[in-house]
Amino acid sequence: MVTSLSDAKVPSALKHNPALAAVTNPYGNQASSQIALSIVIPIYNEVDTLPHLIKRVEQGVADYPDRYEIICVDDGSQDGSTDLLRQLAANHNHLQAIILRRNYGQTAAMAAGFENAQGQVIVTLDGDLQNDPQDILPLLAKLSEGYDLVSGWRKNRQDAALTRLLPSKIANFIIGKVTGVKLHDYGCSLKAYRAELVADMKLYGELHRFLPALAFIEGAKVTEVAVRHHARKHGKSKYGLGRTFRVLMDLFTVSFMKTFLTRPMHVFGSLGMASIGAGSVLGLYLGFVRIVLQQGIGDRPLLLLAVVLFLAGVQLFCVGLLAELLMRTYHESQNKPIYRVRERVGGRLI
Numbered sequence: 001m002v003t004s005l006s007d008a009k010v011p012s013a014l015k016h017n018p019a020l021a022a023v024t025n026p027y028g029n030q031a032s033s034q035i036a037l038s039i040v041i042p043i044y045n046e047v048d049t050l051p052h053l054i055k056r057v058e059q060g061v062a063d064y065p066d067r068y069e070i071i072c073v074d075d076g077s078q079d080g081s082t083d084l085l086r087q088l089a090a091n092h093n094h095l096q097a098i099i100l101r102r103n104y105g106q107t108a109a110m111a112a113g114f115e116n117a118q119g120q121v122i123v124t125l126d127g128d129l130q131n132d133p134q135d136i137l138p139l140l141a142k143l144s145e146g147y148d149l150v151s152g153w154r155k156n157r158q159d160a161a162l163t164r165l166l167p168s169k170i171a172n173f174i175i176g177k178v179t180g181v182k183l184h185d186y187g188c189s190l191k192a193y194r195a196e197l198v199a200d201m202k203l204y205g206e207l208h209r210f211l212p213a214l215a216f217i218e219g220a221k222v223t224e225v226a227v228r229h230h231a232r233k234h235g236k237s238k239y240g241l242g243r244t245f246r247v248l249m250d251l252f253t254v255s256f257m258k259t260f261l262t263r264p265m266h267v268f269g270s271l272g273m274a275s276i277g278a279g280s281v282l283g284l285y286l287g288f289v290r291i292v293l294q295q296g297i298g299d300r301p302l303l304l305l306a307v308v309l310f311l312a313g314v315q316l317f318c319v320g321l322l323a324e325l326l327m328r329t330y331h332e333s334q335n336k337p338i339y340r341v342r343e344r345v346g347g348r349l350i
Contacts, residue, residue, distance in 0.1 A: 036066035038119030038195075039136070042109035043072050043127040047080040049233070053129055054088055054095060060133030064140075070095045072127070073113045076103030107208040114198045122193045130158070131190040132228040139192035139225060148197050148220035151183055151212050152190035154229035178255045179213035183224050186212065190227055210254045217254075264327055268320030275313030282306035 039057060043050070054070065061068055072089075074082050074097065082099055089097040098112055110124060123139060125131040135152065142150045157168075168187055176182040186209050193215075201214050212222050260267045283306045286297045297303050 034067065034120075035069050035118040036120050037061070037064060037068035037140070038113075038117035038122045039068065039070045040110060040113030040117060040122060040124045041070065041072045041127045042075055042106050042113065042124075042189075043077060043081055043085065044075045044103065044106075044109075045077045045079040045081055046127045047077070047084055049127060049129055050081060050084050050088060053127055054092060056129060057125075057133040057136075058092075058094065060136050063137060068094060069117070069119060071098060071113045071116055072096070073098045073100065073109040075100050075106070075109040105206075107203045107206055110208045111203040114203075117195065120195050122195055122198060124189055124191050124193075126189040128232050130230050130232055131188070132230060135190060135225075135227040136192075138227070139190070142223065142225050143192045143194070146221065147223050148194050149212055149215045149222045150192045151185070151222065151224040152188040152227035153184045153224045154188050155184070155226040157185075157229045158231040175210070175213065175251060178251055179210070179216065181213045181216045181222060183212055183222075185224070186210070188227070206250045207254070210250060213254050264323035265320040268316050268323055272313045272316030272318075272320060275309050275316060277313075279306045279308070279310030279313060282309065 039061070041053070041057075046053070050072075054072075057070055070092070072085055072095065074085050077085075085097045085099070089095045096116070098116055100109065100112060113124070114122065121140060121143065123136050125133065125136075131152065139150045139152065168185070172184065172186050175186050189208075191211065193211075197215055197218065197220055198211075200218055201211070203211075207214065216222055256267075282302055286300065286303055286306060289295050290297045
């Protein structure tokens with residue numbers, strides 16, 4: 001189920017209220033010595049923004065009643081962000097810096113943050129301060145209503161209309177249609193996740209933007225809330241039209257995973273059988289022409305088409321068998337189940 005909220009503010013009754021622990025922490029209302037919240041922020045060439053970013057994030061979660069950590073993942077910055085991040089981490093108790101060896105891309109940086117996060121809930125946001133850290137607590141409040149993932153919706157987005165807004169709207173529409181998870185804004189980095197959800201997801205390519213769809217494949221409850229969005233004040237955007245094609249390729253991957261992850265033979269086998277059938281029908285027709293009608297078929301394009309269709313069908317069928325073997329290896333080698341249990345009720349002996 002996907003819903004949306006038009007107001008992303010924390011209810012005033014919850015501000016500066018100890019009861020906020022019960023609202024923002026889905027795992028209980030008691031303060032704990034364990035880290036309850038991890039805030040993961042990929043960083044790439046944001047040296048001018050970093051000091052303001054850490055300060056704004058700490059202000060955004062000032063009312064959070066439990067322990068939290070900020071994880072900044074430096075994705076091979078070359079503008080001094082790395083050294084500055086080291087200094088900030090040494091002076092901020094909540095801040096942990098993860099320095100990657102080179103620029104791997106936003107998906108890899110987020111994966112590194114997820115793997116090092118200790119919190120029961122994980123929040124992600126961009127490092128350019130276009131996402132507003134004041135929206136973190138509203139996302140947590142929505143998450144506590146029983147959702148597994150809450151995605152931000154930049155309702156009043158402050159970006160160029162032609163190069164950013166238009167492609168984004170088209171992409172959101174296509175992704176929603178293909179995946180079945182209809183969100184207004186797949187590209188918004190401001191999201192809140194239950195930690196056990198991201199633990200089951202492996203990220204490659206540009207798959208970070210498809211996390212709601214990947215979560216939905218795992219049986220997660222996904223929703224969205226409207227969040228604020230600010231114009232970039234420092235540096236320049238790292239995003240452009242050039243990565244549109246990479247996103248489309250990953251969309252095909254997600255679409256295939258959604259439908260055929262545990263049964264690849266259904267798609268390859270069906271296509272193979274259809275191709276073999278079409279080639280066989282053409283072959284029978286050509287046999288009839290040659291034997292009954294006594295006409296030559298050696299120079300007919302249909303003969304070549306029949307052979308190609310038949311051989312292509314055999315290859316597709318074999319690819320389906322190989323895909324089945326790979327799928328079984330994927331699940332069985334990792335002891336990875338093909339289902340997810342949301343909860344267990346009763347039936348246990350004490």
